[in-house]
Amino acid sequence: MSTDPQDVAPAPRRSIAVISHPDAGKSTLTEALALHSHAIARAGAVHGKAGRGGVVSDWQEIEQKRGISISSAALQLRYGDTVINLLDTPGHADFSEDTYRVLTAVDCAVMLLDAAKGLEPQTLKLFEVCRTRGVPVLTFVNKWDRPGKDALELCDELEQRIGLVAAPVTWPVGESGNLRGLLDPRTGAVTTYHRAPGGATLAQEEHLAPDEAVDVLGADATDAIDQAGLLPAPDVESFLAGRTTPLLFGVALTNIGVRELLDAVLRFAPAPGPRTTADGSDRAVDDPFSAVVFKVQAGMDRQHRDQVAFVRVVSGVFERGMPVVHAQTGRSFATKHAATVFGRDREIVETAYPGDVVGLVNATALAVGDTLYDPEGPATRFPPMPSFPPEHFVTARAADPGRSKQFRKGIAQLAHEGVVQLLISADRGDGEPILGAVGPLQFEVVTFRMEHEFGAPVRTQSLSYGLARLATDEDVAALAGARGVELVTRTDGTRLALMRDRWVLQALRRDRPTLTLPELLVSAA
Ligand code: GDP
Numbered sequence: 001m002s003t004d005p006q007d008v009a010p011a012p013r014r015s016i017a018v019i020s021h022p023d024a025g026k027s028t029l030t031e032a033l034a035l036h037s038h039a040i041a042r043a044g045a046v047h048g049k050a051g052r053g054g055v056v057s058d059w060q061e062i063e064q065k066r067g068i069s070i071s072s073a074a075l076q077l078r079y080g081d082t083v084i085n086l087l088d089t090p091g092h093a094d095f096s097e098d099t100y101r102v103l104t105a106v107d108c109a110v111m112l113l114d115a116a117k118g119l120e121p122q123t124l125k126l127f128e129v130c131r132t133r134g135v136p137v138l139t140f141v142n143k144w145d146r147p148g149k150d151a152l153e154l155c156d157e158l159e160q161r162i163g164l165v166a167a168p169v170t171w172p173v174g175e176s177g178n179l180r181g182l183l184d185p186r187t188g189a190v191t192t193y194h195r196a197p198g199g200a201t202l203a204q205e206e207h208l209a210p211d212e213a214v215d216v217l218g219a220d221a222t223d224a225i226d227q228a229g230l231l232p233a234p235d236v237e238s239f240l241a242g243r244t245t246p247l248l249f250g251v252a253l254t255n256i257g258v259r260e261l262l263d264a265v266l267r268f269a270p271a272p273g274p275r276t277t278a279d280g281s282d283r284a285v286d287d288p289f290s291a292v293v294f295k296v297q298a299g300m301d302r303q304h305r306d307q308v309a310f311v312r313v314v315s316g317v318f319e320r321g322m323p324v325v326h327a328q329t330g331r332s333f334a335t336k337h338a339a340t341v342f343g344r345d346r347e348i349v350e351t352a353y354p355g356d357v358v359g360l361v362n363a364t365a366l367a368v369g370d371t372l373y374d375p376e377g378p379a380t381r382f383p384p385m386p387s388f389p390p391e392h393f394v395t396a397r398a399a400d401p402g403r404s405k406q407f408r409k410g411i412a413q414l415a416h417e418g419v420v421q422l423l424i425s426a427d428r429g430d431g432e433p434i435l436g437a438v439g440p441l442q443f444e445v446v447t448f449r450m451e452h453e454f455g456a457p458v459r460t461q462s463l464s465y466g467l468a469r470l471a472t473d474e475d476v477a478a479l480a481g482a483r484g485v486e487l488v489t490r491t492d493g494t495r496l497a498l499m500r501d502r503w504v505l506q507a508l509r510r511d512r513p514t515l516t517l518p519e520l521l522v523s524a525a
Contacts, residue, residue, distance in 0.1 A: 289324065
C-alpha cells in the first residue's frame with residue numbers, strides 16, 4: 001500500500017439529481033453537463049435511447065428500450081477540482097418509487113423546466129419529495145431557443161404554484177425563441193454564443209462587458225437588466241431554507257448556460273454533510289465508514305443473475321475489499337465486488353468518499369434503506385427509507401397454484417426490497433395480495449422476477465383504484481359497508497383505503513362526515 005487514502009484530503013464533492021417531466025431535456029442536459037466537465041469527450045456517449053418503448057420480454061430488453069436509465073445509478077463528473085455525483089432519476093415512462101428514493105441520496109436537486117411548459121406534473125411530484133425531504137432546488141429553464149413563456153411569467157409560476165421565489169443567476173437576453181445571450185445580473189456582463197453545428201461540441205462563447213452588451217444588444221440587454229432587477233439576488237441561506245431557487249436559463253441542446261449551471265452547483269449545493277441516524281444522533285462525514293442503500297437492482301440479467309445494491313457513502317472512506325457490517329442482519333461481509341456504474345460499463349471502485357455512490361455486486365441481503373458500517377467504528381443505523389403514496393394497483397396470484405409457497409416467498413421478498421408495496425385485503429387474503437406502485441414499471445419488474453428468480457409466474461390484474469389514503473381506526477369503523485373503497489394493510493402495518501379517485505373520496509366524505517382519511521405523506525415511517 002503506497003498511501004493511505006485516509007491521509008489524503010479528498011476532492012470536494014457535490015451530490016445532485018435532475019428532476020423533470022419527460023421531454024424537458026434531462027438526457028440532453030446530462031450529456032451537456034458531462035461534456036462541460038470533460039467526463040466524456042462528446043455528447044451522445046451517455047444516453048442511447050433509440051427505440052424506447054414496446055413489448056417487454058426480457059429485462060435486458062427493457063433496459064435497451066429505455067436507454068440506460070434503469071441500470072445506471074450515478075455519473076461522476078469532475079468540474080474544476082470538485083467531483084460532482086450526478087445521480088440518475090429514472091423519469092420517463094418508467095417513473096417509479098426508485099425515482100423518489102434517489103432523492104433521499106442527494107444534497108441538492110436541479111429542477112429542469114421546458115421554457116414552453118413551465119411546471120409539469122412529474123416535476124411537481126418530484127419537487128414535493130424534495131420539499132418534504134429538505135432537499136434544496138436550483139432551477140434551470142431549458143429550450144430558450146424555442147418560443148415559450150415569458151421569463152417573468154415563469155418566475156410568477158414558481159412563486160404562485162410552489163412558493164419558491166426565483167433568484168436569477170443568469171437571465172436571458174431576448175425572449176424565448178430569440179436567445180441573444182445570457183446576462184449575469186451581478187455584474188451586468190453578457191455572454192453570447194456561437195453555436196457549434198449539431199450541438200455535439202461546446203458552443204463558442206463571447207463575453208461582453210456591461211457597456212458593450214448594451215451597445216451590441218440594445219433594448220434586449222436593458223430589458224434583461226430591468227427584469228432581472230425585479231427579483232432578489234440568489235443567496236445560500238434562503239436557498240437552503242427552501243424559500244428561493246437560484247434560477248438559470250439555457251439551451252441544453254447547444255450547451256448554452258450549462259457551464260453557469262455547474263458553477264451554480266458548486267456555489268449553492270451543499271457539500272455532503274452529517275446524516276441523522278435512527279436514534280436521533282448525527283453521523284458526521286469524518287466518522288468511520290457508513291453508507292445507506294438507496295437502490296437495489298436485482299436478477300435482471302438472465303446471464304449474470306446478479307444483484308447490485310447502490311449505496312451512498314455517508315461517512316468515512318470506503319475502500320474496496322474492506323469488511324462492512326450490514327446493520328439490519330448484524331452480519332459482516334467483504335466488499336470485493338464494488339463498482340461504479342457509468343452507463344452500462346462497470347468500473348471497479350477502489351475508494352469512495354461521502355456523497356459518492358458505490359454499487360455492491362451480489363450483496364443479495366441488502367434492501368433499500370439498509371445501513372452498512374465499518375466494524376472497527378461504532379455501530380449505526382439510518383432511519384428506514386420513506387414510503388411513497390402508491391397510485392397504481394394490481395392483484396397478483398400464482399399462475400400455478402402448486403407454486404403458492406414460492407409465490408408468497410417471492411412477493412414478500414420483492415416487497416421487502418421495496419420493488420412494490422404489498423397490501424393485504426381482508427376480503428382477498430394473502431393468496432391474492434394487492435400490489436401498489438408509484439409507476440406501472442414496478443409491476444413489470446415483479447412479473448419478470450417472480451418467473452425468473454422465484455420460479456413462480458404470476459398473473460396480475462389491474463384494479464381501477466388510483467388513490468390511497470391513510471385509514472385511521474375511526475375511518476375503518478366508519479367505512480363499514482361503504483362501496484367503491486377497499487381497506488388494506490401494508491407490510492409496515494399502515495392501513496390504507498383504496499379508491500378510484502378524488503371524486504369517490506368526496507362522495508364518501510359527504511355521506512360520512514366523520515371520515516378523515518388523511519393524505520399519505522412521503523413519510524420516514
Ligand atoms: P428527457 O425526456 O427529459 O430526457 O428529454 P431529452 O433530453 O430526451 O429531450 C427531449 C427532446 O427535447 C429531444 O428531442 C431533445 O433534442 C430536445 N431538447 C432538449 N434540450 C433542448 C433544447 O435546449 N432546445 C431544443 N430546441 N430542444 C431540446
